Structures are given as C-alpha cells and as structure tokens.
Amino acid sequence: MEIIELSYPFFNKQINCEEKVLAMGFFDGVHLGHQKVINKAKQIADRESLKLAILTYNHHPAIVYKKLDDDEKKYLTIKNSKMKLFEKLGVDIVFNVEYDYAFQNQSPEEFVSNFIIGSNTKFAVAGFNHTYGEVDANMKNLPKYAKDKFEVITVDPYEISQSNIVSSTKIRGFLKEGNLKEVNQYLGHNFKTKGIVVHGYARGRELGYPTANIEHDNLQQLPGIGVYIVTLMIKNHKYLGMASVGKNETFGTENPITVEINIINFNENIYGNSLDIEWISKIRNQIKFNNVNDLIEQLADDKQKTIQYFKN
Template identity: 55%
Template sequence: MKIVNIHHPIDDDFRNDAKVVLAMGYFDGIHLGHQEVINRAKEIANQKHLPLAVLTYDHKPAVVYKQLSPHERRNIIMNDEKMKFMESMGVDKVFLVNYSFNFQNQTPQEFVDNYLIKFNVDTVVAGSDHTYGAKDATMDLLPKYAKNRFDVVSVDLKKFKYEKVSSTRIRRNLDDGHIKTVNELMGRPFHTVGTVVHGLARGRKLGYPTANIEHDELQWLPAIGIYVVNVHIGNDIYHGMASIGRNVTFGNSNPITVEINLLDFDNNIYGEVVGIDWLYRIRGEVKFEGVDKLIEQLKDDEDFTRMFFKNN
C-alpha cells in the first residue's frame, strides 16, 4: 500500500496517474460502519478493475474549529495502526492530508476541483453523514460539484444496521469501561500499541511481575480497571491481565499507569513495542487495606483470566 502525504495547498502539477475508486473519511477506529464504507468502495473497485484509494487525515478535523481538551484530542486508533488495518482491507493507496484551517476553508467546489479531480477519481464513496469544504457540504450535494466527472456513492449505514455505530459512542464506552461493547462496535478487539518501560517493580514483590506499558499521549485508553488482554510480542501472542490505574493501595496521588501481568511468562521484554488486545473488563480499581488483601484479589483476577481463556 502506498501512502501519499499531502499538505495544502496541493501542488498545481499534482496528478494521480491511474483512475481510482476513493473512500473518504477520518475513520477513527475503523469501526463496523467505517468498514462498510471501505468495503463498498472495494466492491466497486473490483467490479471496475480499478485500484482502491482512501482519502483521510493526519489528525482530528475538530482540532481546526474548536478547542479540545488533551483527552478529547486522543484517537481510538493511531495513524500507523490505521494504515496497517487499511492495508489488510485491500486498500492500494492512501492520500493522507494534513487537515489545516486552509484545507477546511476551501469551498466545496474548490475541494472537489483541487483534490478529487487531481486524485483522478472514477467513483467517490463515503458515509451519508460525511461533510467536506468550508460550508460542510453533504454527500447529497457532491454530484452537483462533481459535474458528471465521477460517480458518487453515499453509504447509508442505517440500511446496514450500523446507525448506532459511531466513534463517539466507542469513545464513550471506552471511558465507561464497557470494552465488550467497544469490541462489538469495532468488529474486533480494541487494540493499542505501547513500549515496555521500567516501573517501580511493585508487582514483582507481590508475586505478580508486570510489564509497564507506555502509550502515545494521543492514544485513547479504556477506563481505569482490571482487564483480560492478549499481548502481541513480535510474532507471538501471550495471555495476561492488565491494570489501568493509580495503584491506590500505595497512595492517592499516583499517576495513571498501564501494567500487564503475562501468564506463565518470565522473559525480559524491556524496550519491546507490544500490541495489546483489550478483551474483557474484570472489575474496577479498588483500594485495599493492606498488601495481603491485594494479593488475594490478584489471585482471584488470575483465576478469572485463566478461566476466560479456557472458555474462549
């Protein structure tokens, strides 16, 4: 898959040589609704024997038109993982546009002429709620701006029973710890990527050594709590139980950390970049009166985790 990075204004002499079928959207999370849009574009591309391309953006468009808190700026899926997932879906080319004020400030007609025509589109596919240009033109208006130069396909997700699938709903469920619902809306386990770093080694002293995972600050994470996870290290997958929390048993002002106890595992993995599949939330974080009570709970969490993998 080829990734073409674009900064507005696009070069006057920019031209995509081959005709393409283009799917448009930010696609944060690439949930079931997003997948429906991309798969519809793929079907058309296959029928017309054309490459499948995607127009997407390097960060949330909302950054341009309103102030976002650090939490709101986070993404369900980071760009590197988004690109990998798109490639797995059969996308041939991604036009990755820097979403700036000047890019957004184009009129709908300028957007079509400056971008879609230069991308040499045969067909443009997007969700029925997709907007573009300074006036937030809708997909219903795109044929007017296309002027018979390309076909327009608007995907009404309600027809595919995905009317309740949205990135907003996924983010809300992540904040509420409803990871099972998140995974249903995404059609796969919620996945994050982080680096194993040194922590305070409390887990090892308790008999539950943990890998401390440092995530990108723009990565949306599930709510504080204890989770069943799969951890990808290289080409291998390991079962584990993860804690997102402040280790409140050891104080009330600790920073939030992500720590994972890998079952039946004793290798040194400091510095490894690992992928985490968040599968199930066991419980919330609890402040225990003493280390012994905490160890008892960790044993219960381990038993639950082992039983989860035995039954799934």
C-alpha cells in the same frame, strides 16, 4: 499499499493520478460503519478494475475550528494502526492530508476540483454524514459539485440494532466506561494498542505478580480505569495477561495513571520491547485495598478469572 502525505495546495506530481475509487473519511477506529464504506468502495474498485484509494487526515478536523480537551485530542487508532487496518481491507493508496486552515478554507467547488477531480477519481464513496468544508458541503450536494466528472455513492450507517448507529463517538464513550464488549462489537474487531515496556516501581514483582509497565503514545486513547483481560504479541508469540489501568491507589492516591500487565506464564526481560496489546474483556473496577495481603488475594482471583475466560 502506497501512503502519500499531502498538504494544501495540492500538486499533480504529488497525487497518484491513476483512475480510482476514492473512499473519504477520518475513519478513527475503522469501525463497522467505516468498514461498510471501504468495503463498498472495494466492491466497486474490483468490479471496475480500478485502484482503491482512501482520503483521510493527519488529525481530527475539529482541531482547526475549536478548542479540544486532552481526551478529545486522542484517537481510537493512531496513524500506524489505522494504516494497517486499511491495508487489511485491501486499500491500494492512502492520501493522508494535513488538515489545516488552508485546506478547510477551500470552497466545496475548489475541494472537488482540486482533489477529487484532480486525483482522477471515477467513484467517490463516503458515509451518509461525511462533510468536506462548509455547511452545505455534504454528500447530498456532492453530485452538484461533481458536474458529472465522477459518480457519487453515499453509504448508509451501520446499525447494530434498529436506530442504534455505530459511531466513533459512541465507541469512545464505551471505552472510557471500560465496556470492551460494546467497544469490540462496534469496532468489528478487538480494540488494540501498541506500547513500549518501560521501568516502573517493581511493586508487582514484590507481590509475586511481576508486571510489564507499558508506555503508550500520548495520542492513544486507552480503556477507563480498571482491570482487563488482554493478549499480547511479544516477538511473534501470543501471551495471555491481565492489565491494570489505574493509579495503584493502595500505594497512594496521587499516583499517575499507568498501564501495567501481568503476563501469565512468562518471566523474561522485555524492557524496551514494543508490544501489541489486544483488549478482550473487563474483569473489575479498580479497588483501593486496606492492606497488601488483600491485594494479593484479589490478584490471585483476577488471574484465575483470566485463565478461566480463555478456557471457556
């Protein structure tokens, strides 16, 4: 898959100008609704023997036109993870555009002429709510701007049930609640993150449950505070683990939020290793224990529930 980094104004020498099908969207999470758009574009590309391209952005467009809080700046899928998901869906080319004021300030006609027509798009595919600038720059009006230079295909939303539409906003809400069942159902795949093993306080080792302290990218949205069943890929081997996202309040209330994972049946030094984490299910909320012995008893129970989950 070819990844082309672009900024406005576009230059023809930067843009892959083969005839193509273009799927448009930010695609945070690459959830079932996004997959519906990309799969529709893939069907057309295969039928017409054309390349499948994606138009996406380097950050959320809202950054340009409003102040976002720290959580709103985070993503379900950071760039590398999103690109891997695109590749799995059969995408040939990704245009990763720097979404800045100059790009946003194009009129709809300019955007269509500069990019969609300029990239030799024959079919433009996007979700029902996709926009490309001004208020009236929506899918309903795109055929008017296309001027018969390309065909427009609008994809309906993906409904989990009647009137229950899949969206990145809903998934972020479920993730904050720690509701991985809904998160993974709406994504159409298990929620995944990537982090590096760093040194922590080594409290887990003292309790008999050594943990890998995971440092994530600051832009990566994480599940809400709680204890979770996870799997990890370490040097091409999969392991079972229980992950704690929280402040370790048993040892103080002013601790920062950390991600610590007890990897079951594993006792190797992996400091500095990059781990792929797959978040499966929530075991419980975080608890502030009265003493360390109560914590150890709870960890033993968490471990049994984790092992039993996979046995079932």
